[in-house]
Amino acid sequence: MAYSEKVIDHYENPRNVGKLDAEDPHVGTGMVGAPACGDVMRLQIKVSDEGIIEDAKFKTYGCGSAIASSSLATEWMKGKTLDEAAQIKNTTIAEELALPPVKIHCSVLAEDAIKAAVQDYKQKNGLA
Amino acid sequence: MGRPCHFALFELQPAFTVDLQQLAARYRELARAVHPDRFADAGEREQRLALQRAAELNEAYQVLKSAPRRAHYLLGLQGHELPMEATVQDPQFLLQQMELREELESLHETADLAGVAAFKQRLKAAQLHLEEQFAHCWQDAAQRDMAERLMRRMQFLDKLAREVRQLEERLDD
Numbered sequence: 600m601a602y603s604e605k606v607i608d609h610y611e612n613p614r615n616v617g618k619l620d621a622e623d624p625h626v627g628t629g630m631v632g633a634p635a636c637g638d639v640m641r642l643q644i645k646v647s648d649e650g651i652i653e654d655a656k657f658k659t660y661g662c663g664s665a666i667a668s669s670s671l672a673t674e675w676m677k678g679k680t681l682d683e684a685a686q687i688k689n690t691t692i693a694e695e696l697a698l699p700p701v702k703i704h705c706s707v708l709a710e711d712a713i714k715a716a717v718q719d720y721k722q723k724n725g726l727a
Numbered sequence: 728m729g730r731p732c733h734f735a736l737f738e739l740q741p742a743f744t745v746d747l748q749q750l751a752a753r754y755r756e757l758a759r760a761v762h763p764d765r766f767a768d769a770g771e772r773e774q775r776l777a778l779q780r781a782a783e784l785n786e787a788y789q790v791l792k793s794a795p796r797r798a799h800y801l802l803g804l805q806g807h808e809l810p811m812e813a814t815v816q817d818p819q820f821l822l823q824q825m826e827l828r829e830e831l832e833s834l835h836e837t838a839d840l841a842g843v844a845a846f847k848q849r850l851k852a853a854q855l856h857l858e859e860q861f862a863h864c865w866q867d868a869a870q871r872d873m874a875e876r877l878m879r880r881m882q883f884l885d886k887l888a889r890e891v892r893q894l895e896e897r898l899d900d
Contacts, residue, residue: 630821634795634879635812637886639824660828704812711814 602663603697609667614674617656619643627720629712633704638665642712644676644684646720652676652684657712664702668692668709676713685717733787733800741804743862747792754788794858795881801865802878815879824883831890838898847891854884 602610619626621643629642638661645654655673659666671692676684689710693703721727734741737753759765761780766773790796802809815821827850834842861877864870 630816630818632815632817632821632824632883633812634815634882635886637824637883637890639821639828639883641821641825658825660825708814711816715816 602667605696606663606667606698609670609696610663613657613666613670615654615656615670616658618658619645619654619656624723625720627716627718627723629715629717629719631708631712631715633661633665633708636661636665636704638662638705638708640665640669640708640712642669642672642709642716644716644720646681650680652679652681661708662702662705664696664698664705665708667696668698668705669712671695672709672713681717681720685714687713731783732804733790736784736787737791739791741801743797743801743858743865745791745797750788750791754784757784793885794854794861795878795885798861798865798874798878798881802874805866807871807875809875809878813879815876817876817879820880820883824887827887828890831887831894835894835898840895840898843891843895843898847888847895850884850888850891854881854888857881857884 618641619628621628623645625645625647627644627646630640631642632639638659640657640659640661642657643655644652647653655676657669657673659669672687675687687710689703689706692698692709693706696706698706718727732741737750737757739745758781761777761784763774763777763781766777769777790800799809799811827846831843831846834846857877857880861874861881864877865874867874
């Protein structure tokens, strides 16, 4: 199966790979997995006092599409408010990366990771 | 016509614990009986039925011999149809999965064959432990969520075991 140029670009030059301190109250961590593919995705956000996502990092074990989906998600989240970030849809990610139908689940996983990270931050800070 | 139960094809009662050697032997025996060669002189309808039966048998065998697929199938039989793929939020387990994958990556980089063998043993032990846990709880309606979670964990470890095998093959070359 051929990957789109955008997937290859994110796969070869992933943005924002890394880790934030999960204990930091400004940090929200989303940890999700897709059991049949074996994909594991960790997505973290650092939120300013004004409620803006000022940094985002990810680490993904999985196929090129899963890596590209999470890489793109971190790019898109930066500078957004929590609610704006939670609006990011898997379909938009899949469209941007031109994912084939069998890889749509990778974009779903990225959306779920975003939501989990936002939820974790809100819970930690008594906002949920 | 509904699809026959995978267990019934093998004349087994639905159960998680399966004797894999017996299953393999029974599969060979049943597959011989519907082998296309035996129907070379039969009519078109018989040939088609034999082919269909061979396909059903093969599908059933693939499901029954794999612990996670067998677990998935059993939960489905209990009226708890689950998609094959789903997003799982099981933080501690996922963290462990990530660490195991990091470990496997470094074993790959250092081409550490003995390390891979040890890794494989630990993985096998973890798989057996999950299977025991699942066997105990899958029929208990009160432990439905637990059974589903264990089945998902089995899927992860099954995929990891496949990656270990691929790594072994690469290191062997």
